[in-house]
Amino acid sequence: MKLRFRERIALYNLVAAAVITSLVFLVVYEVVFRTAFSHLDQDLRTEHDEVIQSLAFEGDSIVIAKMSEWEEQEHQQEEVNPTFLQLVDNQGRLLFRSSNLLADRFSFDPNIVAPHFFNTILKDQLVRLGQFPVKDKKGKILGQLSIGISRAESTVILKNLRTTLYVAFPLTLLVLYLAVSFAAAKSIAPVQELIQGTAAVSEMNTSVRLPLPPHEDEVQQLAKAINDLLQRIENGFKREKQFTSDASHELRTPLAAIRGTLEILIRKPRESTHYEEKIIQVIQEVDKMHLLLDRLLQLARLESGAVSLEKEPVELAGVFQILKTKNQPGLAARKMDLHLEIPPAAVVMADRTFLEILLNNLLGNALKYGSEGGNIRCTWDETSRSLTIADDGPGIPAEHLPHLFNRLYRADASRSSQVPGSGLGLSIVQKIAHLEQIEISVESEEGKGTSFTLRFPKV
Incomplete structure (x- = not known):
């Protein structure tokens, strides 16, 4: 399929816009994604700091010093903004869990030595889980604290954002295509005028010149270049016409002299010396013509590049x-x-x-x-x-x-x-x-x- 210049401009700009828009949308989504889960992770850290304050250590054992922290309402409910708690020792044995966990348990990973965050599902709920090693004052790991909070709200926000971006992407491209097509049409309008102007140039009318666009840009430079070319073509035509006229005159002069000489010779009989004189004149005129034609041939070969x-x-x-x-x-x-x-x-x-x-x-x-x-x-x-x-x-x-x-x-x-x-x-x-x-x-x-x-x- 052959596209017009305006359509090619619009298409190339559309492809570039599609790539740029895709990158922008991906960056926006990634920023929102990271921000949403960063806030959840910060909430988990805050909850961790509060829970740790309720713990005490007796040797290698972990003791809950403040049970009130574990019995807060958010640790009891399952439906509205629940917070799930689970405490195990370094062998994975359960020490305590919040009542909203019921019989469920979070997995235990003995290799965790620093806070670890990931997404999981608990009781058909979307949960953001943070697992923290529990250390005594000497830094010895005595157990592991798992804290889970709902990520449903963040997931809904991200889903709505994806839907919005999916819908906005083609609409954005459509608007950009229409805008670029309009801008391209306006941009190449001076080129269309140049095309119409050059179409008016013919061999019989080489004096036509293109109007210069008002803006000093590439189109104006093109118009000037075309006008310069037209001027050279016009000068060339004038030189060719003048050359043809001059060459005709140069050839006509010896031909007229030869004709006049021969007409004189045939009017009446003359002495042989007179014939010889006139014949010499004819030969001289023929030599002039021969010289002219020879020079014309040389010039034609040089100009043709042959x-x-x-x-x-x-x-x-x-x-x-x-x-x-x-x-x-x-x-x-x-x-x-x-x-x-x-x-x-x-x-x-x-x-x-x-x-x-x-x-x-x-x-x-x-x-x-x-x-x-x-x-x-x-x-x-x-x-x-x-x-x-x-x-x-x-x-x-x-x-x-x-x-x-x-x-x-x-x-x-x-x-x-x-x-x-x-x-x-x-x-x-x-x-x-x-x-x-x-x-x-x-x-x-x-x-x-x-x-x-x-x-x-x-x-």
Whole structure:
């Protein structure tokens, strides 16, 4: 049977209440039980002290010095608050007994050396019996005094208490269940509101936010967490829509250029050199599309988590020598110099393939946006285990820095759409840095260039 959350709360509280109530009732009953018989035992001790005063000792014999104590009315009657007395010597021979005992006798236990109390039945009466050793002044046991009093009243009280507790137990649980159910319903009412609020969220309506409960408790924290999640989802949808729009635009531009070029070619016959020129333009546009699609595929793989890293010690100096050779045509075309200030001892733990992609994207970024005829500097700091790649280009306006790693984002001015590229390089850099547990930061100042800093974890 599946229980609702409210019912589970009520059930768990009911079980806890049942255990606690049972323990409380048991303690109450035990206290009353012990108190009742403690009072009876005290009455027996008092009676014992009075009876002992009536006894005298002659050698090893016990003599009743005051018979009046033994002939009191309570020792004669059997029905109303009787007190039964019996005196025996240390051999168990009867010396005296009260008249209300008639022919009955209490048992004799020669092993009793201290007062002993227990329950028994005499003539269908419930009796509390106390047996006391009778000692002379030297402490020698000469006999045994048995005193019995009725425990009927105490038994009735205990019976009534048991009945009351048996009846009160289920009633208490019922009242507790109703109270807890009501309290649980009131407590989870804000949760029900959260459920209704989240049900109103859809792909077409991600701007819905849940109202915050007035009390600063766990439910309010949950509502805040859900609202934060909804905000991230909304931002994600917006980024996806913007990305789709930007990607469509990026693909539409080369496609339009290809279409326009081909339409010009088919209008009329032209010289072969003209055809070659236009075909080269088409190939360039196709290369742009290929680069964009390749970067999109890389980004999709990184974001899906469908990549596995094979980390190994990587010498940064060797990687940069390879990248320098790879980017030499671009450096020569823009008359730029690449300065490597990386010692051979600079070693990091990383996946070599992904690290090369990351560093190549940063170098390509500096190559595209650095000043023509300028410098690119790659510097390693062993103390902070950081690598800095800096150019001396026009820099990036401060308002664009927070968005620099967004997909297909390009700052204006120096990073305008006139600069070749897919707009995905830095997004790929950020994803790889996250996978490699590399901290990445960017600093830029207009007119002074841009620097990217990578902080590697310790080897």
